[in-house]
């Protein structure tokens with residue numbers, strides 16, 4: 148017999164997907180530029196150009212602190228990583244290509260894990 152889905156169930160269910168997806172992104176071979184916040188003192192122009200920095204360790208912290216209310220807010224932060232990367236890096240650069248590769252991987256995986 149199918150259990151009625153409460154809002155809490157859906158959130159828990161969604162958050163399990165977030166944990167699975169985040170672990171896979173952190174383990175991806177192209178993840179190294181995205182694992183920790185960009186060092187804005189070391190990278191000229193970054194602070195001025197990128198209004199909302201985001202990285203995988205910050206997402207991990209927010210997930211641990213229960214700051215994602217649903218799958219959508221989690222996906223928005225992951226996409227922010229890739230959008231920032233596209234804004235700051237040439238498509239034809241090592242980090243630029245890595246960002247595109249990670250976004251393709253993420254899009255494929257979360258559609259596979261969809262509700």
Ligand SMILES: CO[C@H](O)CCc1ccc(O)cc1
Pocket residue numbers: 180181185190231232235236242
């Ligand atoms: C996620 O990485 C950021 O887009 C910064 C990439 C970058 C850092 C230093 C450089 O000399 C060039 C690009």
